[in-house]
Amino acid sequence: xxxxxxxxxxQSPRPGPTRPIGTPRKxxxxxxxxxxxxFPTVLLMxxxxxxPIVMVIRYSLYDNVIMKKEPVLAGIANYTEILTDPDFxxxxxNTAFFTGTSVVAHLVxxxxxxxxxxxxxxxxxxxxxxRVLFILPWLFTVAIIAVLWRLLxxxxxxxxxxxxxxxxxDSKVEWLADPNIALYAVTFINIWSGYPFYMMSLLAGxxxxxxxxxxxxxxxxxxxxxxxxxxTVPQLRPIIVSIAMLDxxxxxxxxxxxxxxxxxxxxxxxxxxxxxxxKLAFNRYxxxxxxxxxxxxxxxxxxxxxxxxxxxxxxD
Amino acid sequence: xxxKGARRVLLKVGVLVGLVVGAVFxxxxxxxxxxxxxxxxxxxxxxxxxxxxxxxSFDAYTTIVTDPVKVRFFVNSxxxxxxxxxxxxxxxxxxxxxxxxxxxxxxxxxxxxxxxVQAVPPITLLIPYFGLMVTxxxxxxxxxxxxTYMVFTLPYAIIMMTGYxxxxxxxxxxAVKVDGAGSFTAxxxxxxxxxxxxLVSVGIYxxxxxxxxxxxxxxxxxxxxxxxxxxxxxLLMGQHSYEWNEMMAMSILGCVPVLVLFLFFQxxxxxxxxxxxxxx
Numbered sequence: 001x002x003x004x005x006x007x008x009x010x011q012s013p014r015p016g017p018t019r020p021i022g023t024p025r026k027x028x029x030x031x032x033x034x035x036x037x038x039f040p041t042v043l044l045m046x047x048x049x050x051x052p053i054v055m056v057i058r059y060s061l062y063d064n065v066i067m068k069k070e071p072v073l074a075g076i077a078n079y080t081e082i083l084t085d086p087d088f089x090x091x092x093x094n095t096a097f098f099t100g101t102s103v104v105a106h107l108v109x110x111x112x113x114x115x116x117x118x119x120x121x122x123x124x125x126x127x128x129x130x131r132v133l134f135i136l137p138w139l140f141t142v143a144i145i146a147v148l149w150r151l152l153x154x155x156x157x158x159x160x161x162x163x164x165x166x167x168x169x170d171s172k173v174e175w176l177a178d179p180n181i182a183l184y185a186v187t188f189i190n191i192w193s194g195y196p197f198y199m200m201s202l203l204a205g206x207x208x209x210x211x212x213x214x215x216x217x218x219x220x221x222x223x224x225x226x227x228x229x230x231x232t233v234p235q236l237r238p239i240i241v242s243i244a245m246l247d248x249x250x251x252x253x254x255x256x257x258x259x260x261x262x263x264x265x266x267x268x269x270x271x272x273x274x275x276x277x278x279k280l281a282f283n284r285y286x287x288x289x290x291x292x293x294x295x296x297x298x299x300x301x302x303x304x305x306x307x308x309x310x311x312x313x314x315x316d
Numbered sequence: 317x318x319x320k321g322a323r324r325v326l327l328k329v330g331v332l333v334g335l336v337v338g339a340v341f342x343x344x345x346x347x348x349x350x351x352x353x354x355x356x357x358x359x360x361x362x363x364x365x366x367x368x369x370x371x372x373s374f375d376a377y378t379t380i381v382t383d384p385v386k387v388r389f390f391v392n393s394x395x396x397x398x399x400x401x402x403x404x405x406x407x408x409x410x411x412x413x414x415x416x417x418x419x420x421x422x423x424x425x426x427x428x429x430x431x432x433v434q435a436v437p438p439i440t441l442l443i444p445y446f447g448l449m450v451t452x453x454x455x456x457x458x459x460x461x462x463x464t465y466m467v468f469t470l471p472y473a474i475i476m477m478t479g480y481x482x483x484x485x486x487x488x489x490x491a492v493k494v495d496g497a498g499s500f501t502a503x504x505x506x507x508x509x510x511x512x513x514x515l516v517s518v519g520i521y522x523x524x525x526x527x528x529x530x531x532x533x534x535x536x537x538x539x540x541x542x543x544x545x546x547x548x549x550x551l552l553m554g555q556h557s558y559e560w561n562e563m564m565a566m567s568i569l570g571c572v573p574v575l576v577l578f579l580f581f582q583x584x585x586x587x588x589x590x591x592x593x594x595x596x
Contacts, residue, residue, distance in 0.1 A: 141528035143546030305435030
């Protein structure tokens with residue numbers, strides 16, 4: 001979603017030679033000014049980012065906070081309890097599957113669609129129409145995507161009808177309620193909703209590849225797939241790595257889609273780290289354990305963010 | 317270098333087939349949602365399914381727009397999303413100006429914080445926010461949502477606007493300052509007016525994030541009169557029975573603002589969406 005904030009052209013802290021010393025511009029004002037401009041941002045980030053993070057870390061070190069009047073320091077007990085809880089590891093496993101499959105499928109679909117939309121074989125109007133159609137899933141909020149797929153995947157719904165008519169199944173599939181299928185079903189929904197972001201980013205990237213690279217490859221006798229592998233992929237590599245990293249960060253945090261389709265069930269086959277933590281806090285009122293889990297997720301996300309920022313810096 | 321003759325036709329057909337398959341994959345669910353919103357509720361799962369049923373009507377839409385409780389969901393969503401957009405733009409423009417035009421000792425660390433803050437998981441902040449909003453007496457108010465959404469919209473907005481300001485030549489604002497105007501005048505009179513395309517991009521993105529948010533809206537509001545559209549859609553599930561046609565109608569109404577923004581500002585929209593990953 002972002003590159004880092006890049007510094008503008010260098011600014012001399014002292015008045016430049018064009019302004020003779022002794023003009024009304026006061027240097028102290030020049031020094032204070034930027035802080036005035038960033039003050040609202042800093043205030044918001046301290047109150048709603050720094051303070052909450054300190055709070056959640058503190059919560060995680062006490063016994064049952066919020067529910068008890070005077071919580072007692074518990075040290076790392078909450079962390080050991082979370083890290084030895086098989087339900088936590090089940091959530092880790094599901095989140096890993098959900099994220100890994102989504103990211104790979106997003107990339108494959110996004111690349112395929114972007115390449116089809118970039119073909120010189122078709123007219124621009126045709127491509128524009130398909131582009132709008134392909135971007136559709138991205139225009140819907142998660143809440144809408146969830147009810148939409150609950151409608152389609154309903155045992156009596158249209159998908160089962162089509163599959164039965166086509167002879168692909170002979171019984172009504174309980175897509176979201178069958179423990180053997182639910183995880184694949186929610187992953188599929190996430191794939192459907194997430195590929196347009198890849199498609200648009202890759203399409204913009206494809207359009208930015210200099211034509212002469214392809215011409216040079218053709219002169220060397222490269223086939224279409226050789227050109228794709230040796231020109232397109234290397235040229236798109238920075239974009240692919242960036243969006244895949246962002247996708248990993250955001251998919252591991254996905255809550256609403258799971259919550260509104262399966263709620264983590266049936267049993268706990270679609271339980272993700274986010275729903276696991278949410279339930280601990282707001283269904284079971286185990287705020288300390290939930291905080292410990294939230295801190296673990298936080299640390300994991302920060303490690304990913306560190307690599308993302310470092311990668312972006314290397315690109316600059 | 318382009319393929320010729322029969323091979324070219326074959327390729328063209330192949331690509332078209334691929335595009336049509338893709339369009340069905342992407343478009344059919346949306347089409348079915350729209351079709352279902354015009355059905356009577358008992359017809360939703362009738363077999364065999366039909367696109368247009370005898371009960372075709374706008375009843376589901378009428379029910380929603382005449383129910384004050386449901387209209388309130390939309391009003392709430394608009395109030396929250398528009399406030400977040402305006403406030404984010406103002407705060408982000410100020411910060412971006414400092415990042416783009418000034419050098420100051422804490423610039424680099426602050427920059428790093430703003431970039432990495434985007435990766436902080438919402439679920440990590442949820443538990444302390446709950447306590448914090450109760451303490452600040454903001455629980456179940458618009459402010460609880462507006463302020464928390466800004467935490468997630470600001471970093472992106474600042475980064476984008478800093479990038480935008482960096483593309484504008486310094487001479488523009490320096491010229492005004494030589495005439496004796498302060499830096500704020502330079503920002504407000506010179507930079508902001510020529511940054512409208514950037515502001516539109518960032519504004520649309522911000523609006524979408526706020527319009528679509530679910531987790532905090534679920535946890536930081538409690539009463540029906542404070543709920544937003546995403547929660548409202550969920551409340552239609554299992555209240556009495558599932559009012560599928562109303563859920564679909566509400567979903568269609570719920571995506572109207574985003575759809576309108578998309579149709580009118582397609583270029584900015586896609587610009588804002590891909591700017592982070594694609595280097596200009």
